Amino acid sequence: MQPHPFRQPAERLTASPEEQRLGKLRSVHGQRRHAALFHVARGALLLMFTSIIGAVIAGWQGFSLSLPFGIAGFAVLAAAALRHRGLRIELYEHGLIVARREGREAIVFDDVDEVWFDLDRNSTLFGRFVFLRAFRLVEHSGQRRTVPVEVADGQEVARWVLQCCSRPLLEEARRAVKGGEVLTFGPVRLDGEGIAIRDTRVAWSELSLVRLQAGRVAFFRGQTVFPWRTVDLDSVPHPTVFARLVSERAPRVERDEVWAAWTG
Structure with a gap:
């Protein structure tokens, strides 16, 4: 009996043309530990804060009016946590790979025309906070790519993108x-x-x-x-x-x- 091959020759994975241009691997940045828990907890706090403020300002009527906005904010943050499950950024000499559960996307820095910030702004009683959530990269072809930096040592991901594409x-x-x-x-x-x-x-x-x-x-x-x-x-x-x-x-x-x- 012939042994069953692990994968037929036609099914073997080959690197895309973009991946072949990436060069040497520099580092791998996985999802932050407890990142999903952080997003969900932040959403819960937002829900509670919005509801309390509404109740303080306008009683139960204000509570009922503000509650849907708090729930919506909680849903957005919880969705963000789920969206980043399994996220991994691989930095290479000439580009990077954004790996998610549904697949891998290779980006070559030579193909990038514009770098844009995707910012997360939060205003609280303690001040205004701004976080870099991701880069939006526009290639010379017009293709738009998103590179999240909410990963372990995300500052290194941001530094390498800016050094190679903007500097x-x-x-x-x-x-x-x-x-x-x-x-x-x-x-x-x-x-x-x-x-x-x-x-x-x-x-x-x-x-x-x-x-x-x-x-x-x-x-x-x-x-x-x-x-x-x-x-x-x-x-x-x-x-x-x-x-x-x-x-x-x-x-x-x-x-x-x-x-x-x-x-x-």
């Missing part, structure tokens, strides 16, 4: 600005003389302060209490390149304590 563009961008070109970052345009945010332009010399904060850049004119404009870092492509160019041109720059740690 190489910085010197070219500096030369372009120095040469008089106008660079466009989503709703923002900047050059060597000034910056235009949406439809309003201001010279660099007219800015009294630029403050780099977690998740955004605040621009001040004349005073330093209320910002003239703010630019959310998830609204511009290559946000770290944008922030660096601004900080090099603005006459005065402040960085919040969390800025360096937040940007990795």
Whole structure:
């Protein structure tokens, strides 16, 4: 009796063309320990907090009105926990693989045209917190990819993506600005003389302060209490390149304590 082969030749898995271009494996980042429990617990706290606030403000009527919003928030966070079950990020010399239970997706850094932040914002009684949830990568072909960083040692995943996809563009961008070109970052345009945010332009010399904060850049004119404009870092492509160019041109720059740690 012939032994039954484990897999027929035609069924043997072969690396995709993208995987063949990735190069040497650097590190593997699995799902954070207790990540699912954390998301569900956060959802439960959100549900409880929303319901209590509604009851305090408007009694049982407020409780009944706020309860559906709390349940919706709990459902979103619980769904996120389930979505990331089995998540694994493999970092390679020239790209990465996002592995989930349903399959593997290879991304080659040379194919990436734009890097966008996917931010998670939370406002509480204790302040405003911003977390980098994932990268949204747009390839030259127009294909859009999502790379979650909510994994073990996710800062290393973020650092490697930015180092390979955004940092190489910085010197070219500096030369372009120095040469008089106008660079466009989503709703923002900047050059060597000034910056235009949406439809309003201001010279660099007219800015009294630029403050780099977690998740955004605040621009001040004349005073330093209320910002003239703010630019959310998830609204511009290559946000770290944008922030660096601004900080090099603005006459005065402040960085919040969390800025360096937040940007990795």
